[in-house]
Amino acid sequence: MKILIAHNYYLQAGGEDVVFKEEAKLLEFHGHQVYQCSMNNETINEMNSIEVGLKTIWNPDGYQLIRENIEKTNPDIVHFHNTFPLISPAGYEAAYDCKIPVVQTLHNYRLLCLNATLMRDGKVCELCIGRTPPIPGIRYKCYHEAFLPSATVAMMLTLHRFRKTFQTRVNSFIVLSKFAENLFIRAGIPKEKTHIKPNFIFDNSTNAQPAIDKKYFLFVGRLSQEKGILSLLEAVKKTQYPIKIVGSGPLENLVIQYINENNLSNCEYLGQVARDEVLSLMQGAIAIIIPSLWYEGFPMIIAEAFSQGTPILASRLGVLGEILDEVECGIGFSPGDSNAIMEAMTIAWKDLLTMEKFGVNAYHEFQKRFSSNAAYQSLLRIYETVIT
Numbered sequence: 001m002k003i004l005i006a007h008n009y010y011l012q013a014g015g016e017d018v019v020f021k022e023e024a025k026l027l028e029f030h031g032h033q034v035y036q037c038s039m040n041n042e043t044i045n046e047m048n049s050i051e052v053g054l055k056t057i058w059n060p061d062g063y064q065l066i067r068e069n070i071e072k073t074n075p076d077i078v079h080f081h082n083t084f085p086l087i088s089p090a091g092y093e094a095a096y097d098c099k100i101p102v103v104q105t106l107h108n109y110r111l112l113c114l115n116a117t118l119m120r121d122g123k124v125c126e127l128c129i130g131r132t133p134p135i136p137g138i139r140y141k142c143y144h145e146a147f148l149p150s151a152t153v154a155m156m157l158t159l160h161r162f163r164k165t166f167q168t169r170v171n172s173f174i175v176l177s178k179f180a181e182n183l184f185i186r187a188g189i190p191k192e193k194t195h196i197k198p199n200f201i202f203d204n205s206t207n208a209q210p211a212i213d214k215k216y217f218l219f220v221g222r223l224s225q226e227k228g229i230l231s232l233l234e235a236v237k238k239t240q241y242p243i244k245i246v247g248s249g250p251l252e253n254l255v256i257q258y259i260n261e262n263n264l265s266n267c268e269y270l271g272q273v274a275r276d277e278v279l280s281l282m283q284g285a286i287a288i289i290i291p292s293l294w295y296e297g298f299p300m301i302i303a304e305a306f307s308q309g310t311p312i313l314a315s316r317l318g319v320l321g322e323i324l325d326e327v328e329c330g331i332g333f334s335p336g337d338s339n340a341i342m343e344a345m346t347i348a349w350k351d352l353l354t355m356e357k358f359g360v361n362a363y364h365e366f367q368k369r370f371s372s373n374a375a376y377q378s379l380l381r382i383y384e385t386v387i388t
Helices: 016-027 041-046 049-057 058-072 090-097 135-139 149-161 179-184 228-237 252-261 275-281 300-307 316-328 338-350 352-370 372-387
Strands: 002-009 033-040 077-081 101-103 170-175 194-198 217-219 243-246 268-271 286-288 310-317 330-333
Touching: 002 016, 002 041, 002 058, 016 033, 016 217, 016 228, 016 300, 016 372, 033 041, 049 149, 058 090, 077 090, 077 149, 090 135, 101 372, 135 149, 170 179, 170 372, 179 194, 179 316, 179 352, 194 372, 217 275, 228 243, 228 252, 228 338, 243 275, 252 268, 275 286, 286 300, 286 338, 300 352, 310 316, 310 338, 316 330, 330 338, 338 352, 352 372
Parallel strands: 002 033, 002 077, 077 101, 101 170, 170 194, 217 243, 217 286, 243 268, 286 310, 310 330
Antiparallel strands: none
16 A cells, blocks of 8 residues: 655744654555655744744645655545644645545644634633534634634634535544544544544553552653643652653753752652663552643553553543543542542552553553554555545
């Protein structure tokens, strides 16, 4: 099979960029001819705001990029990851004009929300779901906290909803969870066009230590408000349970300051570390703590933790709550509640045998749903369905 994979790189690298590269590598590993084409938001620095706004709505350069790559490679299918803002929905039109079927992975909630997170003022917000035009997003300046950028994204969504671009130019959508699928269906994406395929990682052999040898909790992620890092620090302050924090982000200085000012000797901040070291840290952790305040898409940290047989303590919110309900793989708590986080840590610390059982369940779930083999079989089914 010949597959053209298209992606719009972000200014700050994130999980979507990783999945784009990993899926290309996965398909190549299984013998498919994979062609990649991309645009990069770094070029936005060379444009004025009007030009960026117009290209967000419809970019002739995005159309030309996809069309030229299709004519050059003659693929069986075009798989888009991120198209925002520079490829734009014009990329779909190029594939449609060339009569090549399209798959779009919905990594975030851009089709539902101007800022793609369904979050406002530190809380979950669903005001714009199913609303055309998405007036609340403009009113609250949800994109870049400014009126004109918010109005531009709203105009893009409104125009292409009226044109039925997403319904008629995309043959199939990949969503990362049942929870996300329900949100997109509420917003008008046809259920028959959705396929659930969570993120994956290439298989890693696990050498997890026995539960009795595990001596700390672990947080790995972006140090930002939506990730709930401040609620976690409040919980850590109320306990003596050791925790290691890995990551960087806009709240990095605040996190360091909080640890120092409160003399949190049980809290070790490691900064950004290599992925192999993260996996090693996971093997020695009682649990990974995921205190998110927003509807995560599908955090890679789950697949990575499960690959090492490590359970989770997580906010019972969105896909995190869905996973906790489906598999006995950890303990849930109310998002943003430091006391609830502390209680979950206490339960885990005092019952290591149960946490070990949760870890075994997590590893089995990894093999079944989040391994490279599971991801490949799922992708292949989706491609074959769309092509035929």
